Amino acid sequence: MEEKQIKTPHEVIASGGNVIKTRDDHSLILVGSDGTVLNSNECSWISDDKDNAVDNKLFRSRIEPWLTSLFQSEHLSLLCGSGITNAISSLAGAGTGTTMGETTFTNYKNEIVSAAQESAQASGREKGNIEDQIRVANDLLRGLKIIKDQNAAQLEKELNSIISNFAKSILNSENGIATAEENKRENAYRVLVNFLLSFASRTGNKERLSIFTTNYDRLLETGAELAGIHLMDRFVGNMMPIFRSSRLNLDIHYNPPGIRGEPRYLEGVARLTKLHGSIDWIQNGGEIRRIGLPFGAKAITPYLEAPGLDNANTMKLMIYPNSAKDRETAEYPYVELFRDFAASICRPNSTLVTYGYGFADEHINRVIHDMLTIPSTHLVIISYNDPIGRVLSFYSESAHKDQMSILMGGNLGDITNLANDYLPKSAIDRATIRMAELLQHRMGATSGLDKQATARQVSIVADVSTSEE
Template sequence: MNEKEIKAVLKNGGNVIKTRDDRKLIVIDQDGKILNTEDCSWCLDDENSVVNNNVFRSRIEPWLTSLFQSEHLSILCGSGITNAISFLARGNTGTTMDETTFSSYQDEIKFASQESAKASGREKGNIEDQIRVANDLLRGLKILQENDKATKLEQDLNSIISNFANSILNSENGIAASEEDKRENAYRVLVNFLLSFASRTGNKERLNIFTTNYDRLIEVGAELAGIHLMDRFVGTMMPIFRSSRLNLDIHYNPPGIRGEPRYLEGVARLTKLHGSVDWVQNGGEIRRIGLPFGANSIAPYLQAPGLYGADVLQLMIYPNSAKDRETAEYPYVELFRDFAASICRPNSTLVTYGYGFADEHINRVIYDMLTIPSTHLVIISYDDPIGRILKFYSESAHKAQMSILMGRNLGDITNLTNDYLPKSAIDRATIRMAELLQHRMGATSSLDKQATATQVPIIADVPTSEE
């Protein structure tokens, strides 16, 4: 099936899956019928049978459990995770990236942002493109000493960025202030989602969490889950962004044991690739301010001693997603270096959730990762609204290193946490149970053969020394 046909199936509530030994995308309509049976090696024998959650689970959960045990595990979250949790909490999605209106140079800014979007492979520009173009124009006006025009454009930018920041906070507030039952359910799903990835034993490398979102949903979920997040910020009152990335970690000393510290479980590293609504440029430094989750406005929290009269123009929420200008500047160069260093190494697995592959500077790093044969990419998404996911897959020469889970069923965060992701616990008990069952089955099988030869009845369950 071609991309257009697959997009139509997704739009109508169907699903697309590629896991394990699948060589092509398996397309399944909203009724559970496989549409390209010739490409499916695990098609059901009965033509009237439908693919349900049990079939999906048998294909997905063991596969993801295996991949999550990779030496290096990373997850990249896009706006889809915020939209999913917002929908669970209040019935609608979070912040949109739609274009805004400037009172001056509107046509010029709109044209330039459209050209920027086309250069990135997107059909239309968004507010990020407009803010970046307006910033470039503002610098140009100041160089030309067009002070009156520069002042007016700067006022426009200040107002637009303030509204955009407040819309991010409104999205957070919509979750935090929703009905208690819905809010608790949304938080529970978020916690289980994060724990499925972060529940790695202490002898494995830490989970790396990357996000393109400006909100603090992942931080709130980690706090509720008891996950310790480590990032580049150092300090307590007003943490400062540090370029030096030492291999800091969290250890503990087991009772009665001296000199043998062990890694604390439930620790992850967080990198916000596009900045955050609570990051402020303060002189030559980047500070994280104490902005509550879902605050009504950001302005009061900028009026603090030591911020040197910072306003919303100093918020670090507007990287350039079309060219590399912003990512070559502080602090984005350090953030993208962390991203490349974390995923572009052998035995690495990257999982994307809710990321639409609209940022070329991120896609290039993922392309480079796939050139390493032992790496694997898992793409999980509710849909493909701009067609960039299917385009990324079709243009890749490394399809064998990619798993795809897309659709109304497979991309739903509730279904993921309930049925498809590994259980959110360190799996020693399950591993131990499997070993016991294997020993028992082996012992029973051996006694079965002996009983057959001697015609002596045997006991079905024979205890072993492992019990």
């Protein structure tokens, strides 16, 4: 009975409950850990004879058809944060991924801590983290070099060591997944593949899925490789790909057997943009190169000693955060990456799905706010929890709540539940629609049961039929 006294969404999530808002819900529906709807007066889809109880079957009936419809938007984008790495790492039994806790500088310790704290607060976060400290230390180092301060060399050496340790922690996170116990690892990979395929399995007449991530690791690339998804990014080449600013909208087509001169779009193709860089991106002179760093490598140093990399060290890794000030996002190559993000989501009939993103980056949040000013856009927020309170804060401060769907909590935000029950299965939908059409042609008017079974498919029949033609 005590749980029914819980009033706020944060308290519900902290107690193991869930928060949901889909379809025609006008406000957040709070569901306790026992399945009881705590604000039943605001929920129109529960029956009184069940004591306001909600189970997975009812959740699925609310979520899966709704997401299936949204995923058929003309433009679909997926934004992943550290939550997806933590989820897969946890499934594999490898801990919770890379830690973003603060580090300790010896040189200018107090000045760096103070400036990092101010930087975090400017981004709407209470405490600074290692990203803030690295950014501040970089700024300080540039200043010391300008005035030719004798302490510059010492600070640079320490900063190089800290970045090296940070890069090693990212690799350790990958290694923990790659070397996990076989059964757990295979299950984690299977869930990741199903998760990605739910987004990437778009019909050929739709624009490609755009995947964005703030993560430095290569988990998404590994999952796409296992799923057979072709990823396209701004890098060109095979041996040591180079980052290009040109946007040629390259794509992948195929010629159907027996048909010549009529190429069709290949399914399972997506565009990938890593907004904050990657552990395998190296600044080489005036170029950005991607090196051949295996997933889960124990160290990065041996891969920096290749010919053609001019005095490369961990200070050249493009893993620096650029989230506090607008001038920082104007630096190459981040300006190109954020331009891609804004151009992708700020369009009519666009749906953006976020998973494991904590809304701690104001420069990203601002673009999402701009997207929602377009009436035909929609934002789906999926998260296991809200550790710094920024997810629900973004929702409460938005004036476009009718364009937002929320799935949060230990059930709705669990990646296994999402992959198995709540996310669309495009192949199943196509087969189900064909079956329904066949039965209707054979039997004439459908029965009441058939009508109920096909009601959720109405929104995507036209899209599938068009693509099959």
